[in-house]
Amino acid sequence: MAETLFYVLAALALVFALGVVRARMPLFSVLSLLGSFFCLSGIYLLLGFPFLAATQLLVYAGAVMVLFLFVIMLLNLGDEAELERHAGLSLSGRRLAVAGASAALLGLVGLIASESAPAFAADAPPPAVALDDLDTLARLLFSRYMLPFEAASLLLLATMVGVLVLAKRQRSERAPSATGATTPAPSPAPEEIGAAR
Amino acid sequence: MSVPTEHVLALAAVLFGLGVVGFLVRKNVIIVLASIELMLNAANLVLLGASRHWAAAGTGQPTQGPIFALFVILVAAAEAAVGLALVIALYRLKQTVALEGVSQLKG
Numbered sequence: 001m002a003e004t005l006f007y008v009l010a011a012l013a014l015v016f017a018l019g020v021v022r023a024r025m026p027l028f029s030v031l032s033l034l035g036s037f038f039c040l041s042g043i044y045l046l047l048g049f050p051f052l053a054a055t056q057l058l059v060y061a062g063a064v065m066v067l068f069l070f071v072i073m074l075l076n077l078g079d080e081a082e083l084e085r086h087a088g089l090s091l092s093g094r095r096l097a098v099a100g101a102s103a104a105l106l107g108l109v110g111l112i113a114s115e116s117a118p119a120f121a122a123d124a125p126p127p128a129v130a131l132d133d134l135d136t137l138a139r140l141l142f143s144r145y146m147l148p149f150e151a152a153s154l155l156l157l158a159t160m161v162g163v164l165v166l167a168k169r170q171r172s173e174r175a176p177s178a179t180g181a182t183t184p185a186p187s188p189a190p191e192e193i194g195a196a197r
Numbered sequence: 198m199s200v201p202t203e204h205v206l207a208l209a210a211v212l213f214g215l216g217v218v219g220f221l222v223r224k225n226v227i228i229v230l231a232s233i234e235l236m237l238n239a240a241n242l243v244l245l246g247a248s249r250h251w252a253a254a255g256t257g258q259p260t261q262g263p264i265f266a267l268f269v270i271l272v273a274a275a276e277a278a279v280g281l282a283l284v285i286a287l288y289r290l291k292q293t294v295a296l297e298g299v300s301q302l303k304g
Contacts, residue, residue, distance in 0.1 A: 003200055006200045006204075007204075013208070013212065014208070014211060014212070014215075017211075017215040017235055018215060020219060020228070020232060020235055021215050021216075021218055021219035021223070021232065023228070026225050026227040026228055026294075029227070029231050030227065033234060036235065037238070040238055040241075043205075043208075043242065046200075047200075047246065048252075049245055049248075049263055049266075051263070052241075052245065052266055052267070052270075055270055056241075056270065059271075059273075059274050060234070060238075060270070060273075060274075063274060064234065064273070064277045067277055067278060067281050068227065068231065068277070068281065070281075071227065071281045074285070075284070075288050096221045097217075097218050100214070100218060100221055101214055101217065101218050103214075104210055104211070104214025104217060105214065107210050108207055108211060108214075131248060131249060131252050131259055131260075131262075136260055137260065137263060140260055141264065141267075145264055148268060152268060152272075155271070155272065155275055156271070159275040159278055159279055160278075163278050163279055166279070166283060166285070166286050167282045167286065169289075
């Protein structure tokens with residue numbers, strides 16, 4: 001039962017991942033990404049990591065996805081035809097993409113070929129308890145992984161400050177936007193950004 | 198459940214490959230960022246699959262996988278925030294999100 005669920009979720013995750021790469025509009029791409037996150041969260045749950053499944057839903061499907069959708073709606077990326085017009089793939093880019101895809105495929109073939117390797121011989125029985133037991137995880141985070149944990153909090157602080165600096169409208173930018181008010185197209189976008197901030 | 202570890206790793210490999218292709222092929226910055234998120238998720242899947250494998254085998258340190266995955270999720274969230282702020286700044290500068298419109302750093 002759980003096995004078939006795993007394979008169904010895996011197939012769905014692959015379909016959604018394909019949707020991320022192939023979607024013409026960024027909105028559909030991001031919504032496919034959301035579906036992929038949901039499927040992966042189910043897979044984490046099946047693998048025996050309920051806390052990480054919940055974290056995946058909260059952080060990815062909650063926060064990151066809202067951020068993506070927010071930016072797409074904010075920037076009003078409707079004129080996709082204009083973007084697609086010069087979105088042709090350059091030759092070097094195509095070569096790189098083929099190289100990357102074939103490398104991933106080679107790794108996949110290697111994995112399947114190594115099926116008889118002794119490291120993967122053990123057939124995993126169902127985990128008796130959650131592998132990411134919150135008690136154990138919290139003890140480890142505050143003892144052994146104390147330094148990475150604090151570094152992570154610093155990273156979050158730096159991100160917060162950096163994002164504020166990046167997204168803030170600069171003083172020098174205000175003057176051209178005020179004088180360029182006669183041009184209809186670009187002026188609403190910074191206003192919206194400023195208002196939503 | 199007894200899904201073999203190889204199948205988990207194979208799923209992660211294919212997801213990562215799709216992410217790489219999306220990252221290299223697409224020209225829309227937002228889709229490129231989504232592909233990066235896809236790759237980070239594949240890495241998380243590898244960590245958790247390996248953790249489950251070592252827990253079943255009774256060797257190694259199975260708690261390292263979830264902790265690493267937690268840090269990966271954290272860094273991915275930070276990366277998405279900075280990346281999308283850059284997209285907003287880029288759009289304000291160029292009125293586009295096509296990567297081909299941004300070539301000032303090309304020598």
